[in-house]
Amino acid sequence: MRKRLVIANWKMNGSLALVDEMVAGFSAASHVDVIVAPPSVYVFHLTEVAAGSFGVGLQDVSQFESGAHTGDLSAAMMAELGATAVLVGHSERRSEHGETDATVAAKGLRVLAAGMMPVICVGESLAERESGQAEAKVRAQIEAQADCLRFGGEIAIAYEPVWAIGTGKSASALEAVAMHREIRRVLQEVTAEYAQGIRILYGGSVNGENAAELFSHDEIEGVLVGGASLDTEQFAAIIRAADV
Numbered sequence: 239m240r241k242r243l244v245i246a247n248w249k250m251n252g253s254l255a256l257v258d259e260m261v262a263g264f265s266a267a268s269h270v271d272v273i274v275a276p277p278s279v280y281v282f283h284l285t286e287v288a289a290g291s292f293g294v295g296l297q298d299v300s301q302f303e304s305g306a307h308t309g310d311l312s313a314a315m316m317a318e319l320g321a322t323a324v325l326v327g328h329s330e331r332r333s334e335h336g337e338t339d340a341t342v343a344a345k346g347l348r349v350l351a352a353g354m355m356p357v358i359c360v361g362e363s364l365a366e367r368e369s370g371q372a373e374a375k376v377r378a379q380i381e382a383q384a385d386c387l388r389f390g391g392e393i394a395i396a397y398e399p400v401w402a403i404g405t406g407k408s409a410s411a412l413e414a415v416a417m418h419r420e421i422r423r424v425l426q427e428v429t430a431e432y433a434q435g436i437r438i439l440y441g442g443s444v445n446g447e448n449a450a451e452l453f454s455h456d457e458i459e460g461v462l463v464g465g466a467s468l469d470t471e472q473f474a475a476i477i478r479a480a481d482v
């Protein structure tokens with residue numbers, strides 16, 4: 239089995255002190271790739287103090303290359319700071335900033351062109367799950383990323399059911415596994431050439447307690463962790479659980 243990928247998404251949380259605490263408390267695991275995505279203002283400090291012990295990521299990127307886009311940050315700037323991965327299409331970006339699949343695709347291509355890995359986030363709402371539309375929704379979100387998926391760079395897909403994010407109500411391992419299998423099928427249809435190289439992560443209320451159950455399934459090739467990644471001990475427990 240390939241190395242698992244554990245990504246911390248701090249969202250709009252944390253501080254310089256938390257960056258230092260995280261780095262001091264970090265212990266690597268041999269079969270796990272770890273990436274920490276703090277708020278972008280902390281990335282410079284994090285790359286300095288992490289000194290390569292884990293990867294550094296960002297939570298969003300501009301869809302534009304450069305220019306008059308006040309407040310935005312370009313993929314090239316991120317790569318220059320040593321970032322290796324960028325989240326695109328997180329459900330909070332989609333819902334709070336109106337990001338469409340087309341915006342997400344543009345962002346993903348910028349990340350790839352800058353030599354970094356886009357972590358493309360997909361997932362259904364509670365209403366979509368309850369009306370039996372979950373698979374169709376996720377399929378459509380992935381098909382909309384065909385240009386990225388066929389680019390040939392390193393990519394991860396994060397399946398994050400919207401109803402499980404920040405709610406303390408994780409999808410069950412079996413629900414996650416079923417969707418990961420469906421995602422693998424869609425990837426295979428979109429790009430038989432690159433599908434097998436794409437890691438599929440689960441996200442949504444992952445913590446130190448439920449990580450082991452999730453990782454008992456080979457389909458769960460990593461996790462995207464929000465709230466629990468702000469707690470150094472919880473995050474360490476998740477990394478340990480992934481190290482199998």
Ligand code: PGA
Nearest residue numbers: 403404442443463464465
């Ligand atoms: P959560 O967030 O772990 O706090 O549910 C996950 C995410 O939104 O990436």
